[in-house]
Amino acid sequence: MTHASHDLTLADIARHLNVAFEGDGSQPIRGLATLKDAQADQVAFLANRAYLKDLAVTQAAAVLLHPEHGKSCPVPRLEIDNPYLGYATLSQLFDPLPARDIPGIHPSAVVAESATLGEGVSVQANAVIEEGVVLGDDVIIGAGSMVGADSIIGEGTRLHANVTVCHGVVIGKRAILQSGCVIGGDGFGFAHDGGQWHKIAQLGGVVLGDDVEVGSCSSIDRGALGNTVIGNDVKIDSQVQIAHNVTVGDHSALAGCVGIAGSTHVGRHCMLGGGVGLSGHLTICDGVQVTGMSLVTNSIHEPGVYSSGTGAMNNAQWRKNAVRFKQLDEIAKRLSRLEKNHRGQS
Incomplete structure (x- = not known):
């Protein structure tokens, strides 16, 4: 969750992103938050379909999202082709660090x-x-x-x-x-x-x-x-x-x-x-x-x-696979001999 050192409005946010919006442009915006945690004075964003369930119940003042999800948004929306990039852009507005740079x-x-x-x-x-x-x-x-x-x-x-x-x-x-x-x-x-x-x-x-x-x-x-x-x-x-x-x-x-x-x-x-x-x-x-x-x-x-390496697995399965790995060279040699014998018999 982030908070601005000064208040912005929904219209300010939309202007900064150069996007249209629906809703009350004078709505104060005091920070950014996730869809799940956002309050009525914060902007949230949807950049992953896995969080569509949170969009349906969000309490955010507005949501930054792709136009394809606009009709599913229950609160004012800011439509943008790359919501995550939009979130990155907005985050700079709410960063308190520059105010301390004297x-x-x-x-x-x-x-x-x-x-x-x-x-x-x-x-x-x-x-x-x-x-x-x-x-x-x-x-x-x-x-x-x-x-x-x-x-x-x-x-x-x-x-x-x-x-x-x-x-x-x-x-x-x-x-x-x-x-x-x-x-x-x-x-x-x-x-x-x-x-x-x-x-x-x-x-x-x-x-x-x-x-x-x-x-x-x-x-x-x-x-x-x-x-x-x-x-x-x-x-x-x-x-x-x-x-x-x-x-x-x-x-x-x-x-x-x-x-x-x-x-x-x-x-x-x-x-x-x-x-x-x-x-x-x-x-x-x-x-x-x-x-x-x-x-x-x-x-x-x-x-x-x-890629190399292997993903995590049940330890019992991993132990069996580790044994098989040490046997791979011998298995490959045996397979080569079998193929050679098969070709000789053909």
């Missing part, structure tokens, strides 16, 4: 003299801006965040509290970095001499495009030599690990706990479900969707949906 440098923040700050920049309590940093206009550096030396952050980007941007990182415009994420930490680079490991200095950087979002506690490692590169409009969920020299193409999305090993290239418009793992040095072409908990060990050169 430009200026908090007295407890530490900003190097050589740093360059644009207009309207906000550096909040206990943040650290190191030497040579460039912050574009309207950048927000949250409390306790650190921006390493010679990093560049584009206009309108927000770092929430306790974000770490290491040295030599480039971040585009309007990016959002959620609390606890680390951009530009050292990649996992070590050489082994047969007895112990020797650290390889990570000499590259990280480049994030425009409109990128990185979820809380995610890590994007700097490159060993060249850069780790994240394209424009890439959305990265919480607790995602992206290793050194990975590239992720524009408009791709990575759900929680995805892990991508070093030097793998992910194309444009790809979607990696939660828990997906990609081995190193692979190429994933544009338009690939990998479903949750899949492990990808070979490159993918054709767009489409890919």
Whole structure:
């Protein structure tokens, strides 16, 4: 449930979405809610047919829905071809966060003299801006965040509290970095001499495009030599690990706990479900969707949906299947011998 810091009317909502509406345009709208929970001063939305049952009994002031469901709506409606996108648009009107964005440098923040700050920049309590940093206009550096030396952050980007941007990182415009994420930490680079490991200095950087979002506690490692590169409009969920020299193409999305090993290239418009793992040095072409908990060990050169792993099942059934899995190689050999004998007898 969300609430606006100021009242809007139903007519304001419709105007913002550029859609027609039925009902009292002066009706105050003070928030958004689900069909089931909405009150008489809130707007709800229907984006999934599974919730049609809730539409029939909703108490919302109005409902955002596709025209095909308009006749089923018992309250005023806002018809739009993509209700979920409409909901995303409206959610920005009710976000209380921008009201707290006060430009200026908090007295407890530490900003190097050589740093360059644009207009309207906000550096909040206990943040650290190191030497040579460039912050574009309207950048927000949250409390306790650190921006390493010679990093560049584009206009309108927000770092929430306790974000770490290491040295030599480039971040585009309007990016959002959620609390606890680390951009530009050292990649996992070590050489082994047969007895112990020797650290390889990570000499590259990280480049994030425009409109990128990185979820809380995610890590994007700097490159060993060249850069780790994240394209424009890439959305990265919480607790995602992206290793050194990975590239992720524009408009791709990575759900929680995805892990991508070093030097793998992910194309444009790809979607990696939660828990997906990609081995190193692979190429994933544009338009690939990998479903949750899949492990990808070979490159993918054709767009489409890919899966590995098995869905949950009754433990007794799983134990039987696990035994069968260990027998597959022998079963395949026996089948091959049978087919060979059958061909010999034909």
